[in-house]
Each structure stands twice: as C-alpha cells, then as structure tokens.
Amino acid sequence: MPGFHDIIGHERIKEHLQKAIESNHVSHAYILTGEAGMGRKSLANAFAMTLLCEKGMSEPCMQCHACKQVMSGNHPDLIFVTHEKTAGIGVDDIRSQIQDTIMIRPYSSYYKIYIVDEAEKMTVQAQNALLKTIEEPPSYAVIMLLTTNQEAFLPTILSRCVQLKLKPLKDSVVTSYLTGSMGISESRAEVYGAFARGNLGRAIHLAASEEFQALYMELIHMLKHLKEMDIMELLNYIRKLKEQDPDLSDCLDFMQLWYRDVLMFKVTQDINLLVFKEEFNTMKEMSAASSYEGIELILQAIDKARVRLNANVNMELAMELMLLVMKEN
Structure with a gap:
C-alpha cells in the first residue's frame, strides 16, 4: 500500500490532503x-494511513x-x-456499516476513517441516511x-463534502513510468x-494485457491493408475483434x-510527434496518399x-459505414 510519495502525479490533491493534516x-x-485506475483508492489509502500513523507527520512512516x-x-x-448487491449500496449497508458504528470511539487512534468505494452506487435513501451522519459527525470521524461519477450524488451530499477531482496525467509521465518501472x-x-489518456492504471493494464497485444x-x-481488403473481409475482421472487445470502444480509440498520427505527419513531417513511431513508413505512405479533407x-x-454504437445501431451497419469512408479516403 503506497504512501503519498509513492503515488505518481496528482500533486494538487496530495498537497491539499497533506496540508489538511499538517x-x-x-x-x-x-x-x-x-x-x-486513476488512483482514487491509492490516495484514499495514503490519506488514511497518514492520519492513523503514530508519528503524526504528513507522510506515513510505514x-x-x-x-x-x-x-x-x-x-x-x-x-x-462493502456491499453485496451489485446493483447498488442500500440504506441498510450505510446504517449497519457506518451509522451503527460511527459513535463508537476509535480503538487506538484519534481518527476513525470510513472509505466507501463505488459510492455513486448509493441509492437516494442511502445518501439521505449518510447525510444525517455527515451533517453532525463526531470530531474523530472521516468519511471518504x-x-x-459525482453527478450521481444529491446536491446536499456534494455541498457538505470537500470535492477532489483527479485529472489525467501527462502522457510523458505515464510513458516514463512504463519504461522505467515496467521495462516497456x-x-x-x-x-x-x-x-x-492519462490514466496510469489503464496504461499499466494495457501493457500487461495479452488480449490488448x-x-x-x-x-x-x-x-495497413485496409485499401486492399473488400468490405466483407473487413467486417469479418471486425467480428473477430469484437470477440476481444464486445463494445468495440478500444478498436475505435485505436x-x-x-489516423491522428497520419494527419500529424502530413502537417509536420516530424516522426517525433507520432504515437506509432514504429509504423513510420506506413504513416509516411498514408499521409502522402491522403488529402487533409479525406483524413478529417x-x-x-x-x-x-x-x-x-452507443445508440444501439446494428454493429455491422455502423462499422460498414465507417469502413466505406476509410476505403474511399
């Protein structure tokens, strides 16, 4: 379990939490x-461990x-x-795990800390039950x-909590971690x-995933061979890929x-700005053969x-329309 100094990025949030402790x-x-995958649990755990640490510093001594x-x-x-129902966190979960125990003083520390993961799954009744606790908490209680999706919370919950939003890391930070710590x-x-897109946990997962490889x-x-393949061949390819990625979101992102790389090279002729540097020759050929309007x-x-696809249009129809544009341009 990491301390603050072990967490990559999110400096503003770490500083806020550490200053609150100091x-x-x-x-x-x-x-x-x-x-x-962005680090919510790591930050919450680091904060909790620091608050409970016997040294009373802004970093846990470990x-x-x-x-x-x-x-x-x-x-x-x-x-x-925790909650057993996958659909949501009910009022009984909040009552039994928070309300029924929060008035019992801490056993060995000044603070008593509750961490609620997937908190957006709280029902309206559960949020209203929690609201009563947040409005009049004992001095030692901290609820995280x-x-x-904080939009799932009632305005009354939002107004009584300190809201900290994690932002994506710079691509260079993620790349540096993958090369330095994972040998990629x-x-x-x-x-x-x-x-x-700046989500370190997702990048680590992708790097270790055989399915993604x-x-x-x-x-x-x-x-590379899209222009040479007919539509039926391409659709067969898409069907095969759909077995690995049922909603095809990864395929579309890829x-x-x-094509952003193709456009980037056409504009700049600079290999250093490409994401797919290994495919430089293909990028050069495609950018030369495509017009700006075609890439757009x-x-x-x-x-x-x-x-x-998000609107539940037939998958094959949606992909066929896209592939036709790709082949024509």
Whole structure:
C-alpha cells in the first residue's frame, strides 16, 4: 500500500490532503472523483494511513504498528464499506456499516476513517441516511467517498463534502513510468500512454494485457491493408475483434489515434510527434496518399460510428459505414 510519495502525479490533491493534516484542518467528508485506475483508492489509502500513523507527520512512516496494521488490512479504525448487491449500496449497508458504528470511539487512534468505494452506487435513501451522519459527525470521524461519477450524488451530499477531482496525467509521465518501472520499450509505452489518456492504471493494464497485444497486432494489420481488403473481409475482421472487445470502444480509440498520427505527419513531417513511431513508413505512405479533407472525413466517420454504437445501431451497419469512408479516403 503506497504512501503519498509513492503515488505518481496528482500533486494538487496530495498537497491539499497533506496540508489538511499538517494544519489539523481535516474535513469530516471527502469526495474523490476519477476514472477507474486513476488512483482514487491509492490516495484514499495514503490519506488514511497518514492520519492513523503514530508519528503524526504528513507522510506515513510505514514502520509503526498502526501503519503495519493498515498495510495488512487489519486496522480497527479504518473501515471499508462493502456491499453485496451489485446493483447498488442500500440504506441498510450505510446504517449497519457506518451509522451503527460511527459513535463508537476509535480503538487506538484519534481518527476513525470510513472509505466507501463505488459510492455513486448509493441509492437516494442511502445518501439521505449518510447525510444525517455527515451533517453532525463526531470530531474523530472521516468519511471518504470514492466515485467515478459525482453527478450521481444529491446536491446536499456534494455541498457538505470537500470535492477532489483527479485529472489525467501527462502522457510523458505515464510513458516514463512504463519504461522505467515496467521495462516497456519507449515506442510501445507511448502507444499505451496515448491510448490510456492519462490514466496510469489503464496504461499499466494495457501493457500487461495479452488480449490488448493481440488486438494491437490485428488492428495494425487491418489498417495497413485496409485499401486492399473488400468490405466483407473487413467486417469479418471486425467480428473477430469484437470477440476481444464486445463494445468495440478500444478498436475505435485505436483507429482514431492511428489516423491522428497520419494527419500529424502530413502537417509536420516530424516522426517525433507520432504515437506509432514504429509504423513510420506506413504513416509516411498514408499521409502522402491522403488529402487533409479525406483524413478529417475518416476521423468524423469514427466519431459517428461511436455515436451509432452507443445508440444501439446494428454493429455491422455502423462499422460498414465507417469502413466505406476509410476505403474511399
């Protein structure tokens, strides 16, 4: 379990939490918002461990009894709120795991900390039950709501919590981590970093995923030979790819990155600005053979395919329309 210094990026949020500890102005309720994989849990755990650490500093010492208890998942004053129903967190979950225990003073620390993951799944009744606790919490209580969508919360919940939103990391930060800590080649790391759009957890997952490696090779082959293949061949390719990515979102993201590279090279002639540096020769050929208008039409066609798929338009029809634009331009 990492301390603040082990977490990559999110400097503004780390500084805010550490200053709150140093100045003894810790809020009773926080909302940490960000995509899955961006580091919400790591930040919440680092904050909790620092608050419970016996040294009382702005970083957990990682050596004291309290830190070791947190790292082993056995600290009595750190409670992770769980829920059995996949559909949502009900009022009974909030009552039994927070309301019924929060008035019991901490066992061994000054703070008693509750971490609610997937907090956007709280029902309206559960949020109203939690609101009563947030409005009049005991002095030692800290409640952390981790969410991918804070819009799911009632305005009354939002107004009583400190809201901290995680922002995407720079691609260079993600690439540096992948090359330095995972030994990924720089060219591949740049692809994963661009594909993950600043989400380090997603980039790490992609780098370690055999399924994504297979998807990568299949799409590279298809995009290189797209002009030579007929529509039925291409649709068969798409059907095969759909088995790996049921909603095809990764495929569309990949294609968008590819054609943005084609456009980038046509404009700049600079290999250093490409994401797919390994495919430089193909990028050079495609950019020379394509017009600016044609590349823009392809990028628009990819966006339209995404909208159609999200609207539950027939997959083969949506992809066929996109592929026709790609072949014509």
